[in-house]
Amino acid sequence: MKILLHGLNYSPEEIGIGKYSGEMVQELSEVGHHVVVVTTPPYYPQWKILDGYQGRIYSRQVTQSKNGRGRIEVIRCPLWVPRSVTGLKRVIHLASFGLSSIPPMFWSAIRFRPDVVMVVEPAAICMPTTWIAARLTRAKAWLHVQDFEVDAAFELGILKQPLLKRIVLAAEAFLMRRFDRVSSISPNMLVKLIQKGVAQQRVVAFPNWVDCDVMKPLEPAVDQHAVGPLSENRAAAKRHFVDSIRAKFGLPPGKCIALYAGNLGAKQGLETILDAARQSGGRSDLHFVICGRGAAYNDLLAMSHGLDNVQFLPLQPMERFNELMNAADIHLLPQKAGAADLVMPSKLTGMLATGRPVVACASPGTQIADVVDGHGLVVPPADSVAFCEAVERLAVDRDLRESLGTAARAYAVKNLGRKSILTKFIGDLKTACSIDTQSGSHAGVELPSGSVRVDAAESISDRAYSDRAFSDRAFSDRAFSDRGDGERSREDVCESAAPTASP
Numbered sequence: 001m002k003i004l005l006h007g008l009n010y011s012p013e014e015i016g017i018g019k020y021s022g023e024m025v026q027e028l029s030e031v032g033h034h035v036v037v038v039t040t041p042p043y044y045p046q047w048k049i050l051d052g053y054q055g056r057i058y059s060r061q062v063t064q065s066k067n068g069r070g071r072i073e074v075i076r077c078p079l080w081v082p083r084s085v086t087g088l089k090r091v092i093h094l095a096s097f098g099l100s101s102i103p104p105m106f107w108s109a110i111r112f113r114p115d116v117v118m119v120v121e122p123a124a125i126c127m128p129t130t131w132i133a134a135r136l137t138r139a140k141a142w143l144h145v146q147d148f149e150v151d152a153a154f155e156l157g158i159l160k161q162p163l164l165k166r167i168v169l170a171a172e173a174f175l176m177r178r179f180d181r182v183s184s185i186s187p188n189m190l191v192k193l194i195q196k197g198v199a200q201q202r203v204v205a206f207p208n209w210v211d212c213d214v215m216k217p218l219e220p221a222v223d224q225h226a227v228g229p230l231s232e233n234r235a236a237a238k239r240h241f242v243d244s245i246r247a248k249f250g251l252p253p254g255k256c257i258a259l260y261a262g263n264l265g266a267k268q269g270l271e272t273i274l275d276a277a278r279q280s281g282g283r284s285d286l287h288f289v290i291c292g293r294g295a296a297y298n299d300l301l302a303m304s305h306g307l308d309n310v311q312f313l314p315l316q317p318m319e320r321f322n323e324l325m326n327a328a329d330i331h332l333l334p335q336k337a338g339a340a341d342l343v344m345p346s347k348l349t350g351m352l353a354t355g356r357p358v359v360a361c362a363s364p365g366t367q368i369a370d371v372v373d374g375h376g377l378v379v380p381p382a383d384s385v386a387f388c389e390a391v392e393r394l395a396v397d398r399d400l401r402e403s404l405g406t407a408a409r410a411y412a413v414k415n416l417g418r419k420s421i422l423t424k425f426i427g428d429l430k431t432a433c434s435i436d437t438q439s440g441s442h443a444g445v446e447l448p449s450g451s452v453r454v455d456a457a458e459s460i461s462d463r464a465y466s467d468r469a470f471s472d473r474a475f476s477d478r479a480f481s482d483r484g485d486g487e488r489s490r491e492d493v494c495e496s497a498a499p500t501a502s503p
Helices: 016-030 087-100 102-112 124-135 147-157 161-175 187-194 229-248 271-279 297-303 320-327 347-353 367-372 384-397 400-416 418-434 472-479
Strands: 002-006 034-039 058-063 073-075 116-120 140-145 181-184 204-205 256-261 288-292 309-314 330-333 358-361 374-378
Touching: 002 102, 002 124, 002 320, 016 034, 016 073, 016 102, 016 204, 016 418, 034 102, 034 347, 058 297, 087 102, 087 124, 124 140, 140 347, 140 418, 147 161, 147 374, 181 187, 181 418, 187 204, 187 367, 229 309, 229 320, 256 384, 271 288, 271 297, 271 309, 271 384, 288 384, 330 384, 347 358, 347 367, 347 400, 358 367, 367 374, 374 384, 374 400, 374 418, 384 400
Parallel strands: 002 034, 002 116, 034 073, 116 140, 140 181, 181 204, 256 288, 256 330, 288 309, 330 358, 358 374
Antiparallel strands: 058 073
């Protein structure tokens, strides 16, 4: 197959959407497919274009896959990156790529003649160009939603005008319904696509993944099944081993480390961590670590003034990221109210894979709450008191930390494997190329009977999406169910985070 990918973020960005898009393209090329990527110079999460790249000119690079079977062509477009991020500046930032990517998208479509033209949201502003490029060449148009950026912008107050909200959301839904396939990363986000009017048979599950051979618990080389004095020696060896890892990052030994590693942005609600640190300031056994960079970094740094139990670290390279995650006893996943079902943080996959419990902010019934349940503790969004109490509970209960961490690792191995998910995605790509979506012959995401009411007399592309009844839990159980031990399962065996999350 030949795939043309249109996306704001791409490798060598090491976290969030850029990481996943880069790994997806690499997998496609290694199994023999040819990919053209129209993207930007890497800038995320630092919000600064990396050294060696230019933000004012176009550039092009062509490489072969490691095994020589596929070919990757990357076209990087001019991009304006603001020094400080506001709602208006973010819109201009996205628009700069939306405009600069139009010529290479159309030219690549005409000369490359792709089978599939794919766009990743964010940025939604790229959807019209992607759809037109697909129609120009009679290719299939595929939209992959990593983040409902438009909904999130209004929910979080980044954009506020009610009339603008109605216009933008209506335009987004109209465009989404024109794509041959629309995928997203969690069951609740798939339900939201159907709410926006995307025909059920066009919706595809494409969750984020983690390489469980890379992101994994690290253990000292001692007998793991020792009892009695040997067991005590094993515990002491493990404490010494963890402290030796912490020393590499300048973290204090002998304390319970609560770590957030990812993008420092508005929707993360990171002030909750600082509030919790302030409430637990009298404890000498608990230390909070915030690792990463982003638009909110300077504000967070200022807010943390006087908090001796808070430490900031720069974004770590991928070769050190697993060690960093193993330096923690608890992983932190704060989230602002209203964002938990609009985004599914990519960093959560790495948290689970390293076998540490997670303290997450999420409302009951959201996808984050469902995933963390049994693998950590869930508290209401922006509730710093409950957040602090959950962290302190885990800090004093080693057995609870270990049991939840073991369950988290088992969940990641079973459900978030990179190879399984990407193999299924490639199969879905092939299906999209070979089946006429207008015929309705593609089954799409399986929903329980009666979970979504759809008037059969309405057209596939323009179905109304008001007054729909659905069960999130039933959808989750059916759409992402384990379909056996073969590669046809979407999540049968073993993502950041990114640390990010999306920009």
